Amino acid sequence: MEIFKYMEKYDYEQLVFCQDKESGLKAIIAIHDTTLGPALGGTRMWMYESEEAAIEDALRLARGMTYKNAAAGLNLGGGKTVIIGDPRKDKNEAMFRAFGRFIQGLNGRYITAEDVGTTVADMDIIYEETDYVTGISPAFGSSGNPSPVTAYGVYRGMKAAAKEAFGSDSLEGKVIAVQGVGNVAYNLCRHLHEEGAKLIVTDINKEAVQRVVEEFGAKAVDPNDIYGVDCDIFAPCALGGIINDETIPQLKAKVIAGAANNQLREARHGDIIHEMGIVYAPDYVINAGGVINVADELYGYNRERAMKKVEQIYNNIEKVFEIAKRDNIPTYKAADRLAEERIEKMRKSRSQFLQNGQHILSRRRNR
Numbered sequence: 001m002e003i004f005k006y007m008e009k010y011d012y013e014q015l016v017f018c019q020d021k022e023s024g025l026k027a028i029i030a031i032h033d034t035t036l037g038p039a040l041g042g043t044r045m046w047m048y049e050s051e052e053a054a055i056e057d058a059l060r061l062a063r064g065m066t067y068k069n070a071a072a073g074l075n076l077g078g079g080k081t082v083i084i085g086d087p088r089k090d091k092n093e094a095m096f097r098a099f100g101r102f103i104q105g106l107n108g109r110y111i112t113a114e115d116v117g118t119t120v121a122d123m124d125i126i127y128e129e130t131d132y133v134t135g136i137s138p139a140f141g142s143s144g145n146p147s148p149v150t151a152y153g154v155y156r157g158m159k160a161a162a163k164e165a166f167g168s169d170s171l172e173g174k175v176i177a178v179q180g181v182g183n184v185a186y187n188l189c190r191h192l193h194e195e196g197a198k199l200i201v202t203d204i205n206k207e208a209v210q211r212v213v214e215e216f217g218a219k220a221v222d223p224n225d226i227y228g229v230d231c232d233i234f235a236p237c238a239l240g241g242i243i244n245d246e247t248i249p250q251l252k253a254k255v256i257a258g259a260a261n262n263q264l265r266e267a268r269h270g271d272i273i274h275e276m277g278i279v280y281a282p283d284y285v286i287n288a289g290g291v292i293n294v295a296d297e298l299y300g301y302n303r304e305r306a307m308k309k310v311e312q313i314y315n316n317i318e319k320v321f322e323i324a325k326r327d328n329i330p331t332y333k334a335a336d337r338l339a340e341e342r343i344e345k346m347r348k349s350r351s352q353f354l355q356n357g358q359h360i361l362s363r364r365r366n367r
Ligand SMILES: NC(=O)C1=CN([C@@H]2O[C@H](COP(=O)(O)OP(=O)(O)OC[C@H]3O[C@@H](n4cnc5c(N)ncnc54)[C@H](O)[C@@H]3O)[C@@H](O)[C@H]2O)C=CC1
Pocket: 114, 115, 116, 117, 146, 147, 148, 150, 179, 180, 181, 182, 183, 184, 185, 202, 203, 204, 205, 208, 223, 237, 238, 239, 240, 259, 260, 261, 287, 288, 290, 291
């Protein structure tokens, strides 16, 4: 991978490599765009096949956060971190303290939170070293684990997608195939079960599957079989890239609506599912609940205010469908349009000069 070429193509601002030998920290912080404000995005800990795969994931996820934060109406830019390692074996306190110091060194250009493989306890350790962390324990007056709120937002967005596809937003009796039943999807399954949906689930973690089978009466299938099951809605809630040339021909669902980031392996896969008549709720619009919730910490966390904004995900998904119809484009492009228009407007308004203490004028005054 030619890193600068890739960064130039999608206009990334910064890529930071963090190494701490003592603790074993190998982290990559990617900052995509800070037009709207400091970059906020979670930290993923994962066993990448190669350093290149880790860099690519950090970059793709960071760009997704720029679009997610913009489409959600947040005054935040996009960034993300990946830590290379096994979250079950390789974590230690010194690692997250070292990581916190690296974040502090960015002086507020990047703010972190949880993602796959990291927890509230990890964020609490980072908080020992920097203020630029969210999703820390409610004991600190913060919002805690974002996953249940992400799940609620996905549930609301899925209802809006169901209304578009089936004419009613009720999920009662709908067959919903859920891929990955981790932190977000466990909570999503609870909402779906409470509304009377029928669940088909899979995960590579057998205990996670067992829990939703026992608690919500879900039917379990093997991970490779989830794409082809007979269902109304497919909810990808594991990792990215799962809508691709191999999986699309197997799909029977009329709707795709789930929590996973970067669901389309390539943009053209969004065109293919559009042509097939599948209603796709763009990933970064439907899964914004978590970031909306943690971002509220920056104002002094207020759950009621945060949840009001999360409710808006239903309307945001409707807005995406409206733009898609108005401009006769697939929904993934409509979502990009929504986000890009907002960023562009703000970029223009910020081009006016503001005396902010950093300009040559302020240095002259202090001489
Ligand atoms: N946690 C949050 O608040 C947010 C999460 N997301 C995204 O949602 C997705 C899920 O996040 P979490 O629930 O937090 O992660 P998680 O790690 O708790 O859950 C993911 C689950 O997917 C399973 N999995 C991995 N590969 C699989 C495969 N090939 N087949 C079936 N199952 C597989 C894992 O075993 C795990 O149980 C991720 O893509 C994440 O980036 C997006 C926005 C916010």
